[in-house]
Amino acid sequence: MHTDLVAALDIGGTKIAGALVDGHGRILLHTQRATPAQEDGDTIMRAVEAVLGELTGSPLWSRATALGIGSAGPVDASTGTVSPVNIPGWRDYPLVERVSAATEGLPVELIGDGVAITAAEHWQGAARGHDNALCMVVSTGVGGGLVLGGRLHPGPTGNAGHIGHISVDLDGDLCPCGSRGCVERIASGPNIARRAIEGGWQPGPDGDTSAAAVAAAARAGDSVALASFERAAQALAAGIAATATLVEIDIAVIGGGVGKAGDLLFTPLRAALRDYATLSFVQRLTVAPAQMGTDAGLVGAAAAALSRQSSATTAAGVGG
């Protein structure tokens, strides 16, 4: 018998991906559409329904027992609604109800995209075997999720692990979220680039002012570019240390474009962690690059769906 097949949706501001995933995390069917992010809510939902249509049309569909959604946040798992910052047509949009209607009542599990990435890294990636982990995406924004006591910790609304918006500089720069000195406000790719430019760094002839261009300059020895990465690493270290001090994680996994900077980020990050993670019970904390690729959101959404089924909790290593 094959009852361990689940459907997964990964909904972001750029694309809507769908998949059928087996109990080992293998993607058996994959499909995606561009997100019509500036359209009205119903138009966006039709793109989701087109993705779902390709899944439900598959001969494999009859084996699907649940559906997991990892969505750009904020989400509200307690009401089944989403309000993604980058999808203005959806505000308190009843996504769970609509997806359930489009899949003839399949049980639906909704989590934020940072939580989904975390579920994937814990199941199959760099956090595998770790009972207490923080997984992060450091990119245009900074997101994350938590594994506590061997289980995914989405929190009541599915948003736990939002490390990008904890303040590590209470008098610092205003963040678009309304707070000050958030980790994201210091460590995201655009903020790494902004700080380098403000410090006098100048892009090359191609005019590329991305964090990747700053990283290239830093590798070539540009001190302003290096300093901007070091400041990002310091903010990430303060945030990671805070998380470890609060909930006792033993590993922080970092993915996303900025995470791909490698040693340029990880060397100052490990040094700064020694400054901020000082109490005895957090000194064993390690950091590691993410291992999952672009399908992490789908695999993580599948893990969340599998965790609804008690028999799958052990297999997937996650739980609600």
Place this chain on the structure above:
Amino acid sequence: MHTDLVAALDIGGTKIAGALVDGHGRILLHTQRATPAQEDGDTIMRAVEAVLGELTGSPLWSRATALGIGSAGPVDASTGTVSPVNIPGWRDYPLVERVSAATEGLPVELIGDGVAITAAEHWQGAARGHDNALCMVVSTGVGGGLVLGGRLHPGPTGNAGHIGHISVDLDGDLCPCGSRGCVERIASGPNIARRAIEGGWQPGPDGDTSAAAVAAAARAGDSVALASFERAAQALAAGIAATATLVEIDIAVIGGGVGKAGDLLFTPLRAALRDYATLSFVQRLTVAPAQMGTDAGLVGAAAAALSRQSSATTAAGVGG
């Protein structure tokens, strides 16, 4: 049958308290000794054994099925050892083994004192009925603990919830822990007093430079004293908001001497929380004064012991 009686120890730098506690949290027998905090490890252990002797000598003792210890930290529940900052004679001291030996092998549960206070507030105090809570003690130091998903979250070593040593000011003042800008470094009683004195506040004729004296001056309209409390409230708000953003708590309970300052602390704290707790899923967060008294550590240690017994998990509302 009465099988729901447990023993509890509350070990701090000043006193060692012991009790027998029933399944409703009632203290049936209470005893305590001064902590010989500057003596060698064995001398301190003899004070613990004297407290235990009064418990084991009681006719009620035969009904005790487990023993909970809430100890000044850091503790290490994974090894059963403690290294309390204020008790230098104990470093990696095998407290669980010694207590177990002195009680003929009773199962022993070790947690940090902040976690114990949290268990007590969740069982019988201000966090009762809240499935996701942070409980804090703001006093000479700043400690805390977490309830997540309806259960106590001590973490693998029993130290989770250490909010006093998360950095909310990554370039801020050095903290004795080695980090910078910790919540405790800004919001503890001695730091409230230090900041007021540095700002020009002068104590009255009695020379009292405690945080309580600063609070009295603030109530009388002293602007420097008021500002010092407001800065403490700001740091607490940033730390509480960070905790809520990371793990989705819906209430923060504040006890300890500084917590007793009442509106002087809570009014600016609630205002600052609106600045730092900005994401949709943390805006429902409330703060409340602690309700438990001086027995909170004993009641919380008892709750942790009860939670070892599956039948008691529901009764106590806590779990490992």
